[in-house]
Amino acid sequence: MAFNLPPDQDSVGWTQTLGPVGGTVIRMIPHAGTIWASLYSGGIYELQLDNSWKQIAIGRGIPENRAFDIVTNPADVNTAYVPEMIAGLARTTNKGNSWQGLRDPITRDIKADIFHSHTLVLDPENPKILYVPGFTNDENSILIVSKDGGEHWEKRFVFDKYYDFNHIYFYNSKIYLATHNDGVLVSSDKGKSWTPFNDGLENLKTARFVNFKNNLYLLGTELQFNARMGGELYKLAPNELSWEKVDGLEQVTGIGTDENYFYAATWNPDPKIWISSDGNLFRETASENLPPAWIGEIVSFDSKIYVGVGGNGVYVSSDNGNTFEEFNQGLISVATREVYVNPKDENEIYVVTWDRQGFYWSKNGGKGYKHLATDFSVITLQPDPHDFSKVYLGGDLFSVGIVDEQGIKILEKTKPGNKDSIIKSITIDPADSNHILVGIGTETAETPSGEGLWESYDDGETWTRVQGIGNFAVYSIIFNPIDSKTVYASALGEGVFKSNDGGKHFNSLGGEKLKYTYRLAMSPSDPEIIVASSNIFFGQLSLEEQISGKYGGIFQSRNGGETWTELTAGIRNYGEDQPEEFIGWLYNFGHMPNYEMVLIDPKDANHLIVGHHAENVVETLDGGASWKKAGANEMVPDGIHNYAYCLGSSSDFKKFYACTCGRGMFSGVTNQNGYISTSLTGDTIYADEEEHPQPRNAQEARELILSGEYNHQH
Numbered sequence: 038m039a040f041n042l043p044p045d046q047d048s049v050g051w052t053q054t055l056g057p058v059g060g061t062v063i064r065m066i067p068h069a070g071t072i073w074a075s076l077y078s079g080g081i082y083e084l085q086l087d088n089s090w091k092q093i094a095i096g097r098g099i100p101e102n103r104a105f106d107i108v109t110n111p112a113d114v115n116t117a118y119v120p121e122m123i124a125g126l127a128r129t130t131n132k133g134n135s136w137q138g139l140r141d142p143i144t145r146d147i148k149a150d151i152f153h154s155h156t157l158v159l160d161p162e163n164p165k166i167l168y169v170p171g172f173t174n175d176e177n178s179i180l181i182v183s184k185d186g187g188e189h190w191e192k193r194f195v196f197d198k199y200y201d202f203n204h205i206y207f208y209n210s211k212i213y214l215a216t217h218n219d220g221v222l223v224s225s226d227k228g229k230s231w232t233p234f235n236d237g238l239e240n241l242k243t244a245r246f247v248n249f250k251n252n253l254y255l256l257g258t259e260l261q262f263n264a265r266m267g268g269e270l271y272k273l274a275p276n277e278l279s280w281e282k283v284d285g286l287e288q289v290t291g292i293g294t295d296e297n298y299f300y301a302a303t304w305n306p307d308p309k310i311w312i313s314s315d316g317n318l319f320r321e322t323a324s325e326n327l328p329p330a331w332i333g334e335i336v337s338f339d340s341k342i343y344v345g346v347g348g349n350g351v352y353v354s355s356d357n358g359n360t361f362e363e364f365n366q367g368l369i370s371v372a373t374r375e376v377y378v379n380p381k382d383e384n385e386i387y388v389v390t391w392d393r394q395g396f397y398w399s400k401n402g403g404k405g406y407k408h409l410a411t412d413f414s415v416i417t418l419q420p421d422p423h424d425f426s427k428v429y430l431g432g433d434l435f436s437v438g439i440v441d442e443q444g445i446k447i448l449e450k451t452k453p454g455n456k457d458s459i460i461k462s463i464t465i466d467p468a469d470s471n472h473i474l475v476g477i478g479t480e481t482a483e484t485p486s487g488e489g490l491w492e493s494y495d496d497g498e499t500w501t502r503v504q505g506i507g508n509f510a511v512y513s514i515i516f517n518p519i520d521s522k523t524v525y526a527s528a529l530g531e532g533v534f535k536s537n538d539g540g541k542h543f544n545s546l547g548g549e550k551l552k553y554t555y556r557l558a559m560s561p562s563d564p565e566i567i568v569a570s571s572n573i574f575f576g577q578l579s580l581e582e583q584i585s586g587k588y589g590g591i592f593q594s595r596n597g598g599e600t601w602t603e604l605t606a607g608i609r610n611y612g613e614d615q616p617e618e619f620i621g622w623l624y625n626f627g628h629m630p631n632y633e634m635v636l637i638d639p640k641d642a643n644h645l646i647v648g649h650h651a652e653n654v655v656e657t658l659d660g661g662a663s664w665k666k667a668g669a670n671e672m673v674p675d676g677i678h679n680y681a682y683c684l685g686s687s688s689d690f691k692k693f694y695a696c697t698c699g700r701g702m703f704s705g706v707t708n709q710n711g712y713i714s715t716s717l718t719g720d721t722i723y724a725d726e727e728e729h730p731q732p733r734n735a736q737e738a739r740e741l742i743l744s745g746e747y748n749h750q751h
Contacts, residue, residue, distance in 0.1 A: 039405025044384040051672040051705040054403025060370025061263040062345025065334035075104040077263035078699025079370025090367040093133035100124040100138030105155040110164045120154035139187045146190040149173040158205045170202040193228045206246035208253045215243035237280035249294045267304045293335030302332030310358040322358030348392020373696035376685040379425045383687035409445040419463035431460030450497035454488045464514035468521040471496045476511025483575040485530030505543035513557040517564045527554040546598045561639035567594045570632035589630030604661025648681030
């Protein structure tokens with residue numbers, strides 16, 4: 038129904054579109070007569086009486102949008118804590134109406150620059166006492182304890198190696214710790230000492246504990262950030278000296294309990310819910326209508342079963358698990374990765390996601406969507422430059438589809454490269470739609486390894502590998518629209534290449550700085566102007582290399598790639614003259630050369646809009662002499678970090694779309710001068726006019742953060 042509604046009237050400023058709805062649920066709990074759900078990079082949502090979800094974290098003072106656990110105070114319904122990736126810990130004392138970050142007292146008392154945490158537990162005898170395992174910026178794993186609800190902290194234990202902690206839990210006066218790769222640790226003295234406790238485990242990947250009818254259960258499965266893989270369910274032996282495997286379940290991905298039942302989710306290969314009244318014998322439910330993804334979180338509430346299904350958000354069953362239906366109204370937390378705008382209609386877009394099958398189609402600027410190609414893993418998409426309704430889909434398959442009001446008709450083509458490879462990029466010759474170039478990677482993740490570039494002259498029926506590019510993944514390919522014999526390609530880890538014969542042969546344009554180029558852009562008004570943007574995070578460089586200032590950046594060529602000028606030197610001069618204690622990923626501010634995508638103003642090649650891998654959208658109006666964040670406050674209130682994975686614009690460069698990690702799709706428009714300003718309401722605002730200026734170098738970034746005047750906390 039919403040798909041056919043007219044688009045909303047454009048208003049100045051970034052606006053979160055109304056979809057796609059859903060997202061990856063990383064924690065879900067019943068709380069105070071409702072449900073709280075934390076979504077990866079999406080903040081925390083609360084279930085409302087009208088069966089919609091309401092955001093209760095982002096914009097309410099929470100210092101980060103990744104909350105890996107939700108722990109409530111049993112003695113005070115208003116108080117809850119959430120551990121976070123880099124902000125350490127956040128607390129609410131008014132049931133989510135506002136949040137306070139606790140990073141400052143933590144780092145002050147433990148004398149560290151940063152503290153990462155994924156889990157915490159309250160002492161069952163005194164909920165004012167908090168136990169939080171985590172690690173500091175030098176990857177020392179520690180247990181910290183607060184005896185006053187988070188105001189003051191002490192180091193209780195320093196572990197002998199780095200651990201990635203998934204869950205901490207009290208049971209029978211002992212504390213149990215589930216780790217990502219190292220099994221379970223147990224303490225009998227409130228965390229002052231720890232010993233391994235892995236007898237009976239088939240492998241050492243552990244995720245969650247639950248207590249059901251006074252028995253401790255362990256989910257022995259992969260749990261890391263926003264990903265789950267199936268494993269085993271274990272029960273603590275009666276003598277509490279080992280773990281016993283619970284038989285009858287395979288590929289368990291999630292567990293949950295209420296007073297009467299134990300719920301387990303399996304993935305083998307379809308998602309199923311199993312129910313047990315004794316914790317030993319489980320009954321399989323039909324689990325119909327669930328999308329094909331793992332179930333990570335399960336909550337029984339008000340005679341219904343709520344489950345988080347991969348990146349598809351929440352589904353609910355009212356008939357004890359036999360059938361499920363989507364339950365995502367208001368839950369706008371999908372990780373979007375690509376957006377394409379119809380050049381003839383600024384409100385018609387295609388959106389590709391990180392965590393879903395298929396892709397999304399909107400004709401009203403994101404007000405409503407149709408979910409298409411749901412049986413396909415779509416890693417990248419490319420509309421035909423001559424016909425927006427014809428789309429090429431790449432992933433573990435290569436296909437072409439025709440989109441209309443009835444849906445999509447898909448014809449699978451031959452996929453180039455190894456059978457296990459992944460298509461990362463697709464480009465169609467503007468002079469001949471049968472001429473296609475695709476970039477090949479070896480895995481779904483954005484990494485350098487791949488199989489170079491492949492070419493087809495018969496609309497994807499047959500393929501030939503082009504010459505000149507080695508075994509690297511190609512993430513960007515652009516044809517010269519005036520002379521399609523000229524083609525550029527970026528191979529992450531190998532650099533930028535140019536072809537003068539339509540893509541049969543490529544030659545390296547050289548340059549160490551261009552080595553980690555991730556995306557390319559060409560000026561719509563002058564094809565000789567090329568911009569190459571790097572992503573050294575995807576290039577898998579070490580943190581030391583990332584902050585060295587030696588690699589990457591944004592580079593512009595005005596002569597077809599013969600010579601290049603760096604456009605970001607003024608904001609990323611990390612160099613050896615910076616303070617030794619300078620921490621690059623903390624004092625980021627867009628300086629790190631991890632750029633996602635560049636848009637070039639068709640009227641002015643000095644006007645660039647850039648998506649950044651952590652710092653929202655940045656903009657320059659003067660060819661890189663100065664930079665600023667573009668509308669950051671509307672897109673991410675409280676200074677929360679935000680990946681701007683991909684950008685799209687209308688042909689007149691007045692309307693923009695931005696893909697985010699966990700906050701769906703945003704749209705924005707320019708001000709009356711044609712530029713995106715900090716507030717998007719008036720004339721262009723530069724650094725010296727902002728309340729907190731964008732630091733121009735590492736030293737300024739460090740001084741601003743340490744001054745306490747900028748609530749960045751990520």
